[in-house]
Amino acid sequence: MNKEWMKVLIAAVFEVFWVIGLKHADDVWAWIGTLIAIAVSFYLMIMAGKTLPVGTVYAVFVGLGTAGTVIADILFFGESFNLPKIGLIALLLIGVVGLKLVTKEQEEVSS
């Protein structure tokens, strides 16, 4: 896991925070935190897009953010836990890991 992918991963973690914030924030501090999380996640994503293809970064960001949000809903907000959801999260992770692997190959070829 190199530094650029780490940025995408952390951006996705902050995305989970702000999605939860948009849904549950009910006072000024929660909204300020939500806005900071939006700013941090977009900043990291833009930085990662300097060296990785932006389309790839965005797809991974959306994918990991979605998986994280679904998992957070199950763990902290009492959403139901079922097999199709787990299967889709696994499928999503296959897509993310695969995309990371082919992108690495590309960088090695081009450098």
Add this chain to the structure above:
Amino acid sequence: MAWIYLILAGAFEVVGVNGMNLVNKKKSIVSFLTLIIGFAASFILLALAMKSLPMGLAYAVWTGIGTIGGTLVGMLFYGDPKDWKRIAFIGIIIAAVVGLKLTT
């Protein structure tokens, strides 16, 4: 009308991703405005669409349009690699995200 909002929301998301590309190319006011206005308009239109469409469905369509559009913009205009493996993996991610949004 809700569907028009939703499709426009997806289109503005693509504008926002295009803004990300622009910011990386050249840090100008126009680049930042494209990024911020793109995503802000996209979220507002998505919220409008969700007033009458089911949330999961609206999210799924919005994500699909934005991610596919963003990928195409990168490949067509910013020289992102276009190999079939990358397209296949992005397709898998989009299918899984759309599935998750529809089921939750």
